[in-house]
Amino acid sequence: MNTQQITEIFKSKGLKLTPQRIAVYKFLTENPIHPDALTVYEKMVESNPSFSKTTVYNCLQTLCDCGLLIPVNIDKDKIRFDADTSFHGHFKCTKCGEIYDFQCTESVVSGIDEFETLQKDVYYSGICKRCKE
Amino acid sequence: MNTQQITEIFKSKGLKLTPQRIAVYKFLTENPIHPDALTVYEKMVESNPSFSKTTVYNCLQTLCDCGLLIPVNIDKDKIRFDADTSFHGHFKCTKCGEIYDFQCTESVVSGIDEFETLQKDVYYSGICKRCKE
DNA sequence: TAGTAATTTGTAATAATTACAATTTAATTA
DNA sequence: TAATTAAATTGTAATTATTACAAATTACTA
Secondary structure (H helix, E strand, C coil): CCHHHHHHHHHHHCCCCHHHHHHHHHHHHCCCCCEEHHHHHHHHHHHHCCCHHHHHHHHHHHHHHHCCCCCCCCCCCCEECCCCCCEEEEEECCCCEEEEEEEEECEECCCCCEEEEEEEEEEEEEEEEHHHH | HHHHHHHHHHHHCCCCCCHHHHHHHHHHCCCCCCHHHHHHHHHHHCCCCCHHHHHHHHHHHHHHCCCCCCCECCCCCCCCCCCCCCCCCCECCCCCCEEEEEEEECCCECCCCCCEEEEEEEEEECCCCHHHH
């Protein structure tokens, strides 16, 4: 995704156009690797050595708050992020640690009638195809 | 669940019968509140002041490893635990923090053919009925 | 009952995340 | 375009859940 497109999206969400915010979102849209904050930070400092780790956390939080990112809470010790906000599942290979996207129908649920569901997460884990071979 | 029953279960799993382990599992089966390690620890020290926090972590890990507990990773900052190992979803109210169980059909998935799925987690979040009123 | 391997315990270390205050900056207004 | 202001960035310090580790204890076996 180019900067022009991101600019439009940010404006429509009422977000300030900071270079850091744009860089973080650009990285997420171009690298669907479900990175965590540290991974994003390490990529950011490559092109901007003054980039702060706190800024990464702030940007990721802001982008989640306005619906441009989804937090992927599939690891026990850190939060990952995904710029694909459409409904899909995440599979974590417990052997290699990789996160895979998968298509997934929405479940029929009961017992939470009159609850207001705002986010639905489907997390599977096991052994991926490559690690089984 | 009584101690006799737990004894049988632990023996069938090849687990050593330590009072700490039994107490942790008993608490989980009798209190389906999806507690985290600290909550379990605080309950344990009430009846046994020498109970260690590390022991709680060890016991919870062991019980998960042998399939008697399921880790519920719905919070960003801590792991909860559930003695109900049957397939069901978890709803977290972002207002009051409460975790609710709900019935949930398994999704039809694609894109992870030949993957070996060992655990399936469905996490919803939003506003619970009580908080909406 | 003695031996042994596993478990418990307490302390210290680790690692992700958050708090906070000073500095800088994006967007607005004159 | 320059001044203003509220918001964002930055760096450091604090917080919190979890893990590492070694010594003491204990459950089980023979």
